[in-house]
Amino acid sequence: MGQKKDLTGSERSKIVRYLAEGCSSLKIAKLLKRDHRTIKRFIQNSQQGRKKRVDKPRRKITAHELRKVKRAAAKMPLATSLAIFQSCNITGVPKSTRCAILRDMAKVRKAERRPPLNKTHKLKRQDWAKKYLKTDFSKVLWTDEMRVSLDGPDGWARGWIGKGQRAPVRLRRQQGGGGVLVWAGIIKDELVGPFRVEDGVKLNSQSYCQFLEDTFFKQWYRKKSASFKKNMIFMQDNAPSHASKYSTAWLARKGIKEEKLMTWPPCSPDLNPIENLWSIIKCEIYKEGKRYTSLNSVWEAVVAAARNVDGEQIKTLTESMDGRLLSSLQRKVAILVADLFLYCF
Numbered sequence: 001m002g003q004k005k006d007l008t009g010s011e012r013s014k015i016v017r018y019l020a021e022g023c024s025s026l027k028i029a030k031l032l033k034r035d036h037r038t039i040k041r042f043i044q045n046s047q048q049g050r051k052k053r054v055d056k057p058r059r060k061i062t063a064h065e066l067r068k069v070k071r072a073a074a075k076m077p078l079a080t081s082l083a084i085f086q087s088c089n090i091t092g093v094p095k096s097t098r099c100a101i102l103r104d105m106a107k108v109r110k111a112e113r114r115p116p117l118n119k120t121h122k123l124k125r126q127d128w129a130k131k132y133l134k135t136d137f138s139k140v141l142w143t144d145e146m147r148v149s150l151d152g153p154d155g156w157a158r159g160w161i162g163k164g165q166r167a168p169v170r171l172r173r174q175q176g177g178g179g180v181l182v183w184a185g186i187i188k189d190e191l192v193g194p195f196r197v198e199d200g201v202k203l204n205s206q207s208y209c210q211f212l213e214d215t216f217f218k219q220w221y222r223k224k225s226a227s228f229k230k231n232m233i234f235m236q237d238n239a240p241s242h243a244s245k246y247s248t249a250w251l252a253r254k255g256i257k258e259e260k261l262m263t264w265p266p267c268s269p270d271l272n273p274i275e276n277l278w279s280i281i282k283c284e285i286y287k288e289g290k291r292y293t294s295l296n297s298v299w300e301a302v303v304a305a306a307r308n309v310d311g312e313q314i315k316t317l318t319e320s321m322d323g324r325l326l327s328s329l330q331r332k333v334a335i336l337v338a339d340l341f342l343y344c345f
Contacts, residue, residue, distance in 0.1 A: 007034070007042055015042060059092050061101060070105050078111060117267055125265040129328040132262070137321040140233045140262065141192065143185040144269075145203070146278045148298055150177030152286035170289070177292075180299050183211065186274050187232070188318055189311035192220050196299055203239075205246040217254065229255065235262040237272065271324050273317035280313065281305045 007015070011032055018028045025043055029036040061069075068088040076084055081098035085091070093101075117125075151173055161167050181203070184193035195215035201207055221229070234256045236242040251261060269275050284305035285298070292298040 007038065012042065015039060019043070059094075059097065061090070061093070061097075065090055066101070066105075069101065073102060073106050121265065121267050125268055125271070125328050128263065128265040128268075128271075129325045133325065133329075135233070137318060138188045139231050140235055140318075140321075141185045141187040142235050142272055142274045142318070143183065143192075144237060144272055144274045144278070145197070145239075146182045146184075146281075147179050148182060148282070148285065148302055149179035150292040150295070150298055152282070152289075152291065168289075170291075178295060180295050180302070182299075182302055183215070184274065184277070184306070185216070186277060186314050186318060189315035191277075191306060191309060191314055192216065194302060194306050195219075199295060203241045205241050205244040205250075208241040209247055209250045233260055233262050235264065235272070237264050237269070238266055271321075271328070273320055273324075276317050276320075277309065277314070280309060284308065 011034070014032060015028055018031065023031070025039045026036055029039045032039070065088065069084060069090070072084045072087045073079075076087065079087075081095065081102055084102070085093055085098055180199070181197035182194045183197060184191065184195065186192065193215070195211075197203065197211060201211075203211070224232075234251070241247060248257075248261070251257065265271070281302060285301040292301065
């Protein structure tokens with residue numbers, strides 16, 4: 001009789017059925033052609049049952065300590081239960097008890113991925129909205145950079161896996177396998193670029209200006225008419241390489257200065273319509289969890305995805321600026337109304 005280390009699932013179910021029919025362990029071993037000791041060991045283990053859980057006395061938490069935990073949780077929203085209790089000098093509390101206490105007063109949630117807007121930021125956004133309220137946004141060139149990696153965002157590698165099927169293996173590489181920095185702009189219904197930043201180049205003020213000279217100015221801006229250049233407004237965010245004195249002076253020598261260079265409020269990527277273009281491109285190049293093996297291949301995918309973005313989509317993005325601007329102003333009105341209500345009552 002051959003010996004095997006483990007019983008299969010079908011063999012175990014047959015053993016249970018034979019036992020219900022009144023067969024002995026020796027007869028079952030002969031029917032299954034398995035060692036008698038293997039069958040006997042399985043029967044003995046299945047008859048032992050689970051060990052009863054012994055409830056240990058838990059440390060009691062006073063009402064004063066509960067108030068301390070609640071205050072600590074409010075001050076440390078992303079801390080662990082252990083860190084919260086240690087900050088209150090409460091020791092000897094098991095993890096299950098700590099979590100049960102915190103569940104009564106809080107809920108585990110992820111941090112919201114929003115710009116860290118304080119009161120000064122909000123006021124500057126509102127001042128920006130008032131300044132450009134009458135601006136023709138079809139004449140504004142919205143620019144920004146985007147970095148694309150070979151692996152893409154981790155959270156996008158998910159899908160519907162059938163029951164009984166294993167999820168595909170997705171190996172993680174350091175820094176997403178490397179990536180490419182891309183610059184582009186949109187104006188009215190036209191896409192400018194995308195242009196690839198040379199690999200290994202860190203964008204400081206000097207390299208940023210040189211990049212604009214080699215790509216944007218030589219390949220696109222110089223081909224435009226004098227009237228177009230006169231009316232165009234250049235927008236860029238407040239990245240150090242953009243807002244430095246060197247870059248500002250360099251752009252001024254190119255004729256982009258004063259009213260032709262849009263001031264930008266801090267921490268306001270949501271106001272830039274090109275961010276939505278980046279989302280469209282990333283959804284296309286990383287669909288179905290696609291990954292890339294070289295920097296050239298991911299760059300080619302970006303170029304192909306950018307070509308598939310038609311003028312109507314770009315026009316929809318640039319025309320959304322009126323709504324974004326009014327939204328910023330409406331928030332100010334809501335704040336003023338709330339302040340007036342509190343003052344009156």
